[in-house]
Amino acid sequence: MRFISEIDSPADLRQLKVEDLQKVADEIRQFIIDTCSRIGGHTGASLGAVELAVAMHYVFDTPNDRLVWDVGHQAYAHKILTGRRDELHTIKQPGGLSGFLRREESEYDTFGAGHASTSLSAALGMAIARDLKKEDFHVCALIGDSSLAGGMAMEAINQAGHLKSRMIVVLNDNEMSIAPAVGALSRYLNRIKEAQSYQHLKEEIGGALQSVPGIGGSLRRAAKSFKDAIAAAVLPGALVNELGFKYIGYVDGHNVPMLVAALEAAKKVDDGPVIVHALTTKGKGFPNPEKNYYAYHATGPFDPKTGLPYKSNKVAPPTYTQVFGETMCELMARDEKIVALTAAMPDGTGVDKVLEKFPDRAFDVGIAEQHAVTFCAGMACEGLKPVAAIYSTFLQRGFDQVIHDVCLQDLNVTFAMDRAGIVGADGPTHHGLLDIAYFRGYPNIILMAPKDEAEMRDMMLTAIEYPGPAALRYPRGNGLGVDISTPPKKIEIGRAETLRTGRDVAVIAYGSMVKQAMDAAEKLAADGIQSTVVNARFVKPLDEKLIAELAGEHQLILTVEEAYLAGGFGSAVMELLEEKGLLENTTVVRMGVPDEIVTHGDPKVLLAGYGLDADGIYAKVSENLSSRSGKNSSNKRFRVVK
Ligand SMILES: Cc1ncc(C[n+]2csc(CCOP(=O)(O)OP(=O)(O)O)c2C)c(N)n1
Known part of the structure; x- marks a missing residue:
């Protein structure tokens, strides 16, 4: 580790030549693999953003320039470069570094994070504060393609394009959420990529035609106007032209010199927001990543050679999440009005099983908890029985939707709140400690919590069959190992x-x-x-x-x-x-x-x-x-x- 052992702050990084930065990134990647193979962590997400972190800290004068990371799960390289290299092995461990970003942890963590889609709003706030205070620094937000689809990020884009404040958005586009990215925005980003490849092809064809004596010039002109028409139709159109953003890209997000050049260009845009579109590969460098994408977004300890988790001989009862997924399949087979929803957490909630078995009646709406709740409300208006499986902490996002769209209208929506209680290593942003309080103060809804996984099955049926809103909360981790072989039965509401x-x-x-x-x-x-x-x-x-x-x-x-x-x-x-x-x-x-x-x-x-x-x-x-x-x-x- 020739370089990173010498880098104690981004100022040290900025002493290096651009030619050396790729080596710095390679070392950081190896450091993350070594560390995560021992203690686990958000391995794949962080491996995908190594070059981005290097380039951003190189180009920007951090912490004077403000870097705002979305979620923060992908920021391990940022932690390494900002004086926390020697503590990285403590990440998510008791008393150790946070797995996300915390303002108290470092002056380089300009904004606390853990939940998705906050970075653009926070960055825009910082940019406007800078302008009002007549100060001069850059504000750069890094956001993933799935987090960009979150409602808040879209709301921030709307305002940023209107205010025309100077702000840089780096889009870390790996076509992945935790599961593959879903939705029309993800298709739109793909179209941008395809359109640009097409543009490059056209340029090559144009060049070739030019060399044909006599007719080359006119054909080339025709090809160019054809190309322009295509580009106007499919290039970043909506974001750039309509919403007031400039666009730089796309850029290979694993090529540091190219990223440095793109960010330098972005710094020069002084009349409004600009997006730098970087294409990255989630889990870049992770041993054998292709096989199972869930397995490397976040990992436990693994064999650094094979990427495989270490086998444990412990036989444990199924998790509440597993029991939830299996019970949903059972109940949905009996009642075709039941539909299931997840907001970008198919494996985390057990809805992956349901998506496999009932692809027409199960939905991954992306990182869109608010929409998920009201989407359920709409389905319930039409007589369906939606079950929204959302972690307790993330359902906080949909609070008003729960109240205004579901409870007030007394609609039959079931909220299955996984990870209720203390979740452990993910910490304050992820503990599900508030759901009783945020649900309890409003009429119509019934709230319950099972003592074990068998009772959870009964409560699922009770909630679904209850004609109004109902919520059940259950903890992260394994059930108690009780018998779950009997079919779920309804329990009397309000009876202890x-x-x-x-x-x-x-x-x-x-x-x-x-x-x-x-x-x-x-x-x-x-x-x-x-x-x-x-x-x-x-x-x-x-x-x-x-x-x-x-x-x-x-x-x-x-x-x-x-x-x-x-x-x-x-x-x-x-x-x-x-x-x-x-x-x-x-x-x-x-x-x-x-x-x-x-x-x-x-x-x-x-x-x-x-x-x-x-x-x-x-x-x-x-x-x-x-x-x-x-x-x-x-x-x-x-x-x-x-
Ligand atoms: C509001 C909210 N919902 C769900 C999550 C769980 N979550 C953490 S990272 C992630 C995927 C983010 O995907 P993307 O923004 O594309 O970044 P990537 O991990 O691909 O780098 C999800 C769904 C969250 N942190 N916050």
Whole structure:
């Protein structure tokens, strides 16, 4: 590693000659492969953007010039070049570098990222701020072809073309999202590429005709006007002519000198926004990438020679995602009104199985969560039963659509929220901790969370058959390994399930916390403390009758949820008891995530940090019972646990 060991900041990179930059890129690529083969990461996405990172930091005077990365999952080379090379091996690890971009992590991370399609809006904001403050620097956003199709990016293009502020957009076009890119915009970008190849061909033909004595000139002129007509019809037309962007491209996104030249040209455009269209290959340099594109967008550790993941002998139960995909196929085979949707996450949600089996009734809408929700609403108006499988964190994007288009109109749309709770290595941008709060405050929708994968199947059927909106949340990772061989059955809406009874404490757990509550109850029983454990099943509607009874029978109620406490399940229980005047004789202790940003790391450790595991619940019950018995030593119902 001759070059990169000497590069501690982009200023060092800018000391090099252009001729050396390709070697720098080669070294960075090898460094990423070596690092990711050990610890995993967004390997393929980052390998595709190595030359782009080198060229951008070479051409722009970062951090004075502002580089804005979209999503940030492809920015490993950027991290290496901006003083984080020696920490790259900590990426996504507890206490280590973020897998995305964070302003707190580096002055070169001009804008925090993790969710897609934000870069153009942020960059435009920076450009306008620069103009208003009469400062002088470049603003350059890098966005992938799929993120460009996201609604926000389109909205930013609309405004950028209107404002005519100076701004550079680098389009990292690899024709891929996590799965192959979908949609008309992706076809449009292909047409640009095809049109330009055609143009080059025409130029060659034109040159050849010119040399034919006598008739060459006129034929060439005819060919040129034909070429111009074609070019006008299919070249970047809409973006360049109609929307006010200049266009430079396309450029080989793995050729650093060419990228440097294109970016230098873009810097000279001073009368409005300009797009540099770079063609890249996702996973460039990844061993054997062609076979399985899902396998290298983001990887676990892998064999650097073969690119294959290391085999684990551990036999694990199927994931919630797998069970969801299989159950959808089962239910869709029985009911042809059911349709399935994903927003660019077919494998992540299990909808890949459905797309294979029911290609006409399953849709990948691209990175377009807002559209996905309202698209479902439209289908529901016509009597279909859409199921939108969207990660809890990404459904935040579609909040108003959920409220205004689905709930207000009381439409039969099911939201299957995967990755609800603490997701682990992807960190704050990806934790799904808010969905209870963002759904709970609006009428019509029912909200539920299963205690295990068998109950998830039942809830899927319950939600689909419910005539109005319904949502279920379930965690990332493996199920509990329970029997899922029986067909899904509907469960009674708003009815909780009492799993054990005891007089000392009632623990009401929601979703993923039910198992932890049951394990805690075992430990408490060993100390002589008798617990009631309730699987809440629903946060909306709550099982009011049961909860009121619990409050009458127990002096201590504990609510446990893998979500933010504010506006969460425990809040719902408190509100109910307050409304019914039942808070006087019982103490309610809410367990969940407090009002703080949850970092990235091992989900088990993070959960344990918030007391959201069996040990934490055990400790919380013990602590509360002992403090109560301390306050009131005549109360013999509680045993003091030290
Ligand atoms: C709002 C939102 N939805 C979904 C995702 C999940 N996601 C992360 S990267 C990615 C694909 C991005 O594709 P593209 O913009 O073309 O960049 P590439 O990975 O191909 O470089 C998706 C769907 C996300 N980060 N944010």
